[in-house]
Amino acid sequence: MKLGIVGLPNVGKSTLFNAITSAGAESANYPFCTIEPNVGVVTVPDERLDYLEEMFSSQKKIPTAIEFFDIAGLVKGASKGEGLGNKFLSHIREVQAIVHVIRCFEDENITHVEGSIDPLRDIEIIDLELILSDLEIMSRRLTKTEKLAKNDKSLLKELEIIRKIVEVLEAGKAVRTLEFSDDDQKFVKHLNLLSNKPVLYAANISEDDIISEETNEYLEAVLNHAEKEGSEVITICGKIESEIAELEEEEKEMFLNELGLTESGLDKLIKASYKLLGLISFLTAGPKEVRAWTIKEGTKAPQAAGKIHSDIEKGFIRAEVIHFDDLKNCGNMTKAKEKGLLRLEGKEYIMKDGDVVEFRFNV
Template identity: 75%
Template structure:
């Protein structure tokens, strides 16, 4: 899973990235300090693995992971080459979803590229640049497809898809706002529009606002904007996340408790990212290792088996499955089997989050 962290310069992108990945992206009080997209791999916290590790006396615990790409700040005119231009728009095409960091804190010591704090304006600046980039691409493509469609009628369906995208973009709306038919959706992968990627807003607030979020007018306006758009907002304090990243688990829990927080910004970000991309995790457990595997919600058992190894999918026979809750309640797989809670599922079984699985295959 790849997520791109975007936002205007000096909104706290790199500070957040450093905190959640400990990857050391350069952070400074001036635009464009991040010139190449830094990549950090973050383990997804999953308490279920800790429980299974003890149950099976496993030698190793392997959580699933998320890749975060810290993409340098965009400015007005990026689609026309301003700032660092199209180079960074191309980096956004490589990710599956966008985490748009929006500055919702006042600090006279940290300059803002636009001169003052206005989260909605900041969002619209970046949205416009992405729309303009997509508009340029779709306009050129329509011109070519229209000519080709005169001799190849199969391209008429593709042309219809492109015209729907064009209409939205010309009205300053993202491609993700268009309701495509099931047949048209297949073209999404081909064109990979920037504005067709799902977006999660990360409101960067001050430490003082953590317990008084409702008093932050910038955050209130962002929440109202996102609600109309149908997007989710999570609040993160970059400074607090930086402190948390240097603590061990016990210290982290105590620190969060002192702040009145149930979870860190990273935990919120991961959970919301999973939801945004429609992801779930299934688990495998044994003495050798316990491991979490990320798959798309709705995947069937053979597809899930293929995440472990392609041979598992090719030679899939059955999947021996028990829910995590049932397994923990029984205390062992042997007891679960005696109670008839371990079941064999075939090729049409749709995987559920928390399924503990052993795949049976023959190649």
């Protein structure tokens, strides 16, 4: 999974990136300190793997991972070359979703590039820059496709879709507000348009607000905006996340408990990202390794097997499946088999989150 972190300068993007990846991205109180995109890989915490590792006495544990791309702070006119320019928007065209960090706290020691705290204005600035960047690209493609379509009638459907996209972009609206057929959506997805990517808002609030779970006026504005467009919002506190990042693993839970928090911002971000993209994890376990694999919700067993190796998908015979909760309740695989909880599933089986699977195949 690849996620791009965007936002105006000094809203807490790089602070969040540093905290969740412990990658040491440069963070400073002035715009454009992030010149090239920082890329960090975060392993997804999964207690189920810890349990299976012990149960199977596995030699190693391999969790699934998320790649975060920390993009330079955007400003008005970025799509036209202002600040660090449109070049830097290209760094997030390959991501699956966008995490939009918004500042929702007052602090006179941290400057705001627009001179005041106004989350809705900040959202509008970023949205418009993504839309304008898409418009520039699609306008060029429209001109090219119109010329080609004069001699190639097979391009007429493509031309129709492009015109539809350009029209909505010229109206200042995101491509994700459009509806497409399944076939058309495949073509649109291939375009990698920024304004077509799902968005998760990360509201950066103060330490007091996150501990008290109070909603200030800035956060309220973001929540209302997100509800209208059908997006998700998570709350984070960059300061707290930075402190968590410096702690040893066993100290983190203690620190969160002292603050009265049940999970870190990273945990919230991972859960929300999986939900946003419709992803689940299945597990494989044995003496050599235990491993988590990320797939789309609704994936059938052979295609899930293909995540491990294409040969397993091609030669798929059946899947031996037990849900992690059932296996844990039994304590070991032998008892699970005695209770008839280990099932044989065929090609039409739809995988569930937490399935522990062994694929049988022949090549």
